[in-house]
Amino acid sequence: MDIKITQQENKTIVVLNGRIDTSNADQFQQDMTPLMEGENPDIEIDCTDMSYTSSQGLRIFLMLQKSVMARGGKMVMRNMNPQVKEVFDITGFSNIITIL
Amino acid sequence: MHCEMILDEYREKLPVFKKLKEVVMDSVRNCLNENNILVSGLDSRIKSEKSLTGKLELKGYKYRTLSDITDILGVRIITFFSDEVDIISALAEQLFEIDWENSVDKRKMLEIDRFGYMSLHYICRVPQSLFYDPAMPELNQTRFELQMRSTLQHVWANMYHDMGYKSDVEIPVEYQRNMSRLAGMLELADEQFSHIRKEINTYRRKVQSLVASGNFDEVPLNGDTFRSFVALHPFKRLTDKIAAINQAEIYEDSLMPYYNVLRNLNMKTIGDIVRMRNEYSEYAFQLALIQLAGTGLDILANSVALQNLCIVYILKQGFGEAGLLRLFNALYGENDYNKDRAKRIYGQAKQINII
Numbered sequence: 428m429d430i431k432i433t434q435q436e437n438k439t440i441v442v443l444n445g446r447i448d449t450s451n452a453d454q455f456q457q458d459m460t461p462l463m464e465g466e467n468p469d470i471e472i473d474c475t476d477m478s479y480t481s482s483q484g485l486r487i488f489l490m491l492q493k494s495v496m497a498r499g500g501k502m503v504m505r506n507m508n509p510q511v512k513e514v515f516d517i518t519g520f521s522n523i524i525t526i527l
Numbered sequence: 528m529h530c531e532m533i534l535d536e537y538r539e540k541l542p543v544f545k546k547l548k549e550v551v552m553d554s555v556r557n558c559l560n561e562n563n564i565l566v567s568g569l570d571s572r573i574k575s576e577k578s579l580t581g582k583l584e585l586k587g588y589k590y591r592t593l594s595d596i597t598d599i600l601g602v603r604i605i606t607f608f609s610d611e612v613d614i615i616s617a618l619a620e621q622l623f624e625i626d627w628e629n630s631v632d633k634r635k636m637l638e639i640d641r642f643g644y645m646s647l648h649y650i651c652r653v654p655q656s657l658f659y660d661p662a663m664p665e666l667n668q669t670r671f672e673l674q675m676r677s678t679l680q681h682v683w684a685n686m687y688h689d690m691g692y693k694s695d696v697e698i699p700v701e702y703q704r705n706m707s708r709l710a711g712m713l714e715l716a717d718e719q720f721s722h723i724r725k726e727i728n729t730y731r732r733k734v735q736s737l738v739a740s741g742n743f744d745e746v747p748l749n750g751d752t753f754r755s756f757v758a759l760h761p762f763k764r765l766t767d768k769i770a771a772i773n774q775a776e777i778y779e780d781s782l783m784p785y786y787n788v789l790r791n792l793n794m795k796t797i798g799d800i801v802r803m804r805n806e807y808s809e810y811a812f813q814l815a816l817i818q819l820a821g822t823g824l825d826i827l828a829n830s831v832a833l834q835n836l837c838i839v840y841i842l843k844q845g846f847g848e849a850g851l852l853r854l855f856n857a858l859y860g861e862n863d864y865n866k867d868r869a870k871r872i873y874g875q876a877k878q879i880n881i882i
Contacts, residue, residue: 482775482826489778489826512864513871517818519828521859523780 430458438469444476447484456487463491468500475506485520492524503527529591530583536593537579540665544573544600547666550658551602551623551651551673558618566615567678568605574598597629597650600671608724609645609677609717616647616675623651626670645714646676646684679717683710731755744798753786756797762832765808769815769832775825785833788857792840803840810843811835813879814872834858838872842882848873 428451429444439462447455462470470491480488488504495502503525507515515521548571559566574582579599583590590596604615619625629650650670660666676684687706690698698706730751737746738755746752762782770777794800814835819827841850851869859865876882 482824485824485826507864509864509867509871512868513818514822514824516868517815517822517831518824518826519778519780519831519834522784522828522830522834523778526859526864527862 428455430455432458432462434467437467438471439467440471440473442473442476446479447477447487448479448481449483452481452483452487455484456490459487459491463494466498468495468498470495470500470502472502472504473506474504474508474511477511478508480511480514482518485514485518488520488524501525530580530587533583533587533590533593533596534576534580537576537599540593540669541573543663543666543669546660546663547653547669547671548573548600548602550653550666551600551671554622554653554657555602555604555619558622562618564611564614564618565607566604566611567607568603568681571600571602573600594668594670597626597670598672600669601674602671603674603676603681605681606675606677608721609680610721612647612675612677612680616649619649619651619673619675622657623649623673624654626650626652629670645680645710646674649673649675677717679713679720683713738797743801744796746797748786748789748794748796748799750783750786752797753789754783756800757782761801761804762829762836765804765811765832765836766827766829768812769819769835770827772816772819773823773825775819775827778826778828780828780830782830782833784858785830785837788837788854791853791857792837792844803836807836807839807843810839810879810881814838814875814881817875817879838876839881842873842876847882 428447431442431444433440433442441459441462472488492502505527507526512521512526515524515526552569552571555569559569579596582596593599606612606615626649631648633646633648649672651673652670653667655667658666687698734746734752735755738752738759743756746756766777769775789800794803811832812835815831837854838851841854844850846853848869851872852865855865855868873882
């Protein structure tokens with residue numbers, strides 16, 4: 428899993444590349460932790476090159492979403508491939524997270 | 528000369544007023560929070576030296592010392608509804624010592640054929656039981672004014688004040704009638720808002736007991752009844768069964784987005800939802816099974832059960848893939864994913880003989 432984080436105007440752009448699974452979920456969580464603090468909570472996650480997420484990934488996205496909302500911000504995920512989108516659909520996470 | 532003395536006293540006592548303002552505002556905020564009361568506004572001000580000078584120039588003869596002026600610190604609580612002013616005043620009476628002699632209920636001062644400024648003004652002190660600082664004992668002797676009024680009363684007072692008047696006797700007689708008509712209209716609106724709110728609360732209690740009674744066919748489907756129904760966790764058994772596929776943790780989310788979906792599916796009563804659940808739970812489970820088995824996904828939103836029930840219902844009603852697309856568009860907005868999802872689920876439904 429390769430993660431690129433950049434700041435664009437007032438939001439954080441996260442570009443994910445690869446799989447989120449048991450082998451790298453802890454690292455992914457550590458990488459996302461700084462985004463759960465700070466004054467500019469808006470986050471956009473580009474999933475173009477994200478090939479899979481396990482339940483651990485879903486939990487981290489959920490934590491991120493909660494922290495963003497608690498600070499009055501908005502989190503959106505974009506450009507999911509059909510396999511990743513299916514994970515969000517069948518777990519009901521499409522109802523919780525905004526996917527564009 | 529005596530006005531100068533009052534101004535000197537004001538400058539000297541300014542730190543006391545600042546501390547008093549802090550104590551009063553904190554106490555009021557805490558009290559509102561503890562009693563779960565939402566107000567439309569809470570603000571305070573310490574009269575500026577300029578404003579005090581103006582007051583003394585006009586009415587200086589009325590005051591011997593600064594303590595005769597009771598509104599150096601003014602606090603205002605604006606409620607949403609007019610009947611809440613009485614609730615707030617009862618709390619203020621518990622919180623502060625009220626100087627009844629100088630407090631006025633302007634709501635009761637108007638003649639029966641007059642309409643105008645309506646507000647409740649209490650002149651208060653902070654009792655030692657609420658706050659006491661031995662270094663500033665005069666704080667407990669210092670009076671302040673607490674104004675309580677509804678939002679519409681506040682609107683009227685603000686408009687009136689904005690036009691440059693402080694009381695209705697000052698307004699030119701040719702405009703008094705129009706101002707009175709306006710005040711009467713706002714008073715009536717205030718009363719109606721309170722009345723409607725009471726009726727809605729009564730309706731909600733009635734609905735809750737109707738839903739709890741289980742006579743679901745008698746309960747029309749609307750936002751209130753759906754909320755009460757969902758509070759009974761009517762899809763819990765199905766959700767638990769789906770979660771058991773992967774021993775999943777359930778994340779509780781709001782089911783309210785499904786209210787419009789169910790209305791669009793032409794459901795008229797809560798009984799219609801119960802029938803859908805009773806008739807299609809097994810299919811909804813089978814659909815979840817085919818989707819989740821072997822994935823190892825062990826976290827689920829509680830909406831999965833209702834989502835799958837709606838999917839099965841749509842297919843059983845013969846709305847097909849287009850019906851599924853309409854469902855997803857309604858839930859997530861129109862986007863490129865929905866079409867793929869409708870097609871995929873339609874295929875899965877065929878596999879397990881839903882259609």
